[in-house]
Amino acid sequence: MKYTYLPSPIGELLIAGDHAGIRCIGFPGGRHVRQPEVDWTPDPAPFARARAQLEAYFTGDLTEFDLPLAPQTTPFQGRVLTALRRVPYGSTVSYGELARKVGNPKASRAVGMANGRNPIPIIIPCHRVIGANGALTGFGGGLEAKRFLLELERRVLVS
Template sequence: MTLYTTVDSPVGALLLVGEESATAAGGVALASVSLPGQKRGAVVQEGWRRDDAAFGEVSAQLRAYFAGEATGFDVECTPRGTDFQRRVWAALEAVPYGTTTTYTTIAVAAGSPGAMRAVGAAIGANPLLIVRPCHRVVGADGSLTGYAGGLPAKQHLLAHEGARPAG
């Protein structure tokens, strides 16, 4: 069954969506973290059940992140996406807190050095905003480029982390 909850954050109310899981802490495997108005963001569907308790662990980790007490996440996630997307997302997960990287660097790390557009599309399809840190990817010149949650949210997240431009 699909479960959901919302968590207040400095960048807006986060919608958390997951699937019941016997192995995950709290009983849910995280499928999506999205912001209001996000491109391709999750929207609560008929038949989903709100279950705040099931998301207790991930909610606590998000609160710790925004309080400056945590720099990463340790939650079970559902493995959705193509093989290529999962390679790109694994490269995203390797970008350290407080730093930025470029699309080119992610493309190389994902084993597709000439596929910057495809890498950009895979990053844009990331269903786990904040938890999988796509906000840490910037243009080759250090400029802020697209973010599914909006550039103001990206700016806030990078400032929160004290991120330095890639280079």
């Protein structure tokens, strides 16, 4: 697998993938700090398009990603990630709503776990999931990063 880093307003992001597509984005802080594995090779070339799209997202010039993604997931987690990609830019959804969207309205806790294991945050927008009461809840990159991403999207929509 190859990897590169991207400076961003929420810190330096790790982007990793292979011929199939992007496999992970790692945050520099929060619960899910990600480091390159020992057998990964640094190489920015395969990620030029991903870097350009992420940079455009952070400047407010991109609201929908178009990148090859290759997350390694369970079938249930895959359904949750597919549903997450359908949450519109600048919108939020609760865990319960997301559970209904994947066809299992009683699975909000399992949806939360699948959401928390999202290997490709930002591009697969797990930051758009909030508590039923509207509160920000856990995020692998930390709540400050989640708040930043949601505020960025809201600002872009109102400008």
